[in-house]
Amino acid sequence: MPIFGLGLHLIAAIFFAVHAVRTGRQMYWLLILFSFPLLGSIVYFAAVFLPHSRLERQARLAGHALQKKLDPGREVREARAAFDLTPTAHNRMRLAAALLDSGQTAEAVAQYDACLQGPFAGDAEVILGAARAKLADGQAEAAIALLAPLQERQPGYRPEETGLALGRAYASVGRQAEAGAQFAAVAQRFGSIEARVELALWALANREEAVARRELEEIGHARRHMTKYTLDLHRELFRRLDAAAGVR
Template identity: 65%
Template sequence: MQIFGIGIHIIVAIFFAIHAVRNHREMYWLLVLFLFPLLGSIVYFFAVFLPSSRFDQSAARAGRALQASLDPGREVRDAQRAFELTPTAHNQMRLAQALLETGQAAKASEQYDACLQGPFARDAELRLGAARARLAGGNVQGSIALLEALAAEQPGFRTEQVGILLGQAYAAAGRQDEAGAQFAAAAHRFGSLEARAELAIWALANGKPQVAEPELEEIERTRKHMPGHSRKLNAELFRRVDAARAQAR
């Protein structure tokens, strides 16, 4: 099939090439996409595009939540076993993520910091995970340093997630104006439940009800029409919003 005389597989390859450039992916992807447009596009979709998409993130989060409810320690055990058998950077990152998701921030940070000394030190996913672990473990300045560098060097990488986490880190450091700017930018650009909730929580905590109210209205509208399983998945976020609203009264 052709559009304007150009094969659809070429158009798809061009789309993924633009995505690769905008997100500062390795330049060998351009070679793969243009030398093998059909096969290269398929590989890029599953290896890069899908893992970075919001749908994939939501599905992965739901899957992890289900697994955690059935066997809370399984992923940590599996990741630990995999790392002991094959001590690669990939397996160490998997272990760090598993530790972080089970609330073991200090141990997770140790694993992430070890990865940051290796050949994947500039990997965006690694740096984002390390920043999360540092913030959860109380190393606020270390988290800010990683996030500011990541945002400057790879501005197209998970802009919403990086902005929200940076806002949380700024808030924890007492840099409230910068925190509010990050939350507002994420909420206005993406309009997601998480971004709106973070902006509302920050605004309520800082005596800015005029900023919080529009976000709270939209959050309640979303919660009202959200399926039951989605409400369960976002239960902690809703709990934080309700607690912030109660505290502000």
């Protein structure tokens, strides 16, 4: 029985080690995972795997949506206060993310640009955040310059978010074939509502009727089975889709 238990610990450690390598994590994680198979796996799950999982992202989006309704400026106020008190790279990243989430894109870009010059310049989270801020601020070419190398170097890092952001950036500069390829790849791999809506919007805009019809049918089926809360969470996404499809 102890041997069996040890085997499970090693299997978990190997699984997380593969994840660490594929997502470009620091190699010290491999030392931790194999030196302390059980404890190392628990730490890696809590510190790395869960915060970047799709489940955590959905929970984060739901939490942000609720907080925006109750107190729209709270996160920016708290992040700015923390940065003013202790101007560390971590607090600057927090402030940049809060500014982007609140729609203050120009200041978010400035804060992320400062992060890109600091010790976390090569950090995938900083690069993705900076690219999203630049895209939201109308700097699609600058976003592509960050996202394309990130996707190539670290294909396992938040592939759904990276692919969607890169697809939107390509579409913004008229590189429609590349945009469609990104949306199609993400929709096929993850099948999320966000990915399917982006693919449907691209197909409608580019007169890809077969793709548009297929995606609209899939999305329509999913919408009929969504709860009121889920529909409200995706309200803006569906508003864009209905407008593009001519639905009233």
